[in-house]
Amino acid sequence: MIETLIPAEACASEAFGPDGSAVLYPQEAALVAAATNERREEFTTVRGCARRALAALGLPPAPVLPGKRNVPRWPAGVVGSMTHCSGYRAAVLARDTDLMAVGIDAEPHRPLPRGVLEAIALREELAWARTPVAGAAPFHRDRLLFSAKEAVYKTWYPLVGTELEFEDALISFHEDSPGDTLEADPGGTPAAGTRAGTFRARVLRPGTAPGGHPVTAFTGRWTVHRGLVATAITVPARPPSATAATAGRDGDTAAGTDGGVGHPGR
Template sequence: MDIIRLDQPNILVGVRPIGRVDEAALFASEVAAQGRAVTKVRRQSGAARIIARTLLGKLGVPPMPILKTQSGVPTWPAGIVGSLAHHDTVAAAAIAEKKIIGALGIDIEPNEPLPDGLIDLVATSREKWMYDSSLLQRRDLFVLKEAIYKAFFPIFNQPLEFQDVEIDINANIGYVTKGNCSFSIELYNSENVIGLAYQMGFDQR
């Protein structure tokens, strides 16, 4: 597992290739909660939880199941906020202490161009004016908006469309028009593109 160093030092981020037997890392309750999920899904889920439990250990939290609510939001130990993500071959997780970071979301995608036809779906009119075609063809806006959704939904319990979020990469801010709120964002590019979104905890504002 690789630890990703970001500008916000209070958030721990890890990335790990998905292994052939990562489904074995799931607790029995996690397996039961997944019902009839296929092996690929269990494997991806196991890989993400291996990372999350390793990061939680750095905060002194013993290994425990990470289940999901009915809406699909992962449940975390008391005092912890976190997020899980994966694509076909790599998983990621981010965690922080809730007293410092109040909301947190992460997403990961392969460092490849967006599939054809998705720019108009992902980018707002203003974003298409702000950024050149090379950036718009990347997955940067996609992962940042997905990360914002994961940070936003547990607070507001509302779905978001890509057009509900506007990204200012230079200012490191993502603004959610639907919720009239903003999130700090960070982007990490390597063989994967990682988007991170967060809000500070109430006692840090």
């Protein structure tokens, strides 16, 4: 699922349940020694995903330990992001010569708890999230908005190194036409209940990436599939004259001259 949201330069690994083959390094195991079984399982499985993604990059396995603000500390020369929620774990990694930053998030596709939407959404976002959606299958726009804001923060913090509140990013969404749907059955028909598209986050607080490049916007991809919402942003490593931030297979960009606090280590 997550691989449909990222460019070819990135490597992804995901799991829809416990991974009995994943093993923790002693340093990692110490972090969850007192945790619940559920927490240890998700912690272990998502690190198994990360090590498979490292292998896909041609790199040896390594422990993944939390750094400042719980941002994963990747091996030298690697950027990446991890996420986990009920029934899903994933990691996306890339070499820093290809991508400057990665932020992914996954959530269960169900409504946000009461009051959360109002706490995270700007006026325009709130109006969009509350607009009725045509179609027989439920589409919880509030959860998609939350996931996109998580992906924004998980991209922003490792890149810029400063905090970002939910209200510091204004997000707009575009849905692919049925013919552009990423998930399809073997006959090419979009899978039941699947939605996909792009999103754009305009950052309302100034920030600067390494090298002094302004970061004012991100674009990413999203999908709703198998009862899950997933979002992803990638920022390419480009010359100083190039775009500050971009994401997705379709090459959408957000010019650096254009113009939520989440859990970066999830």
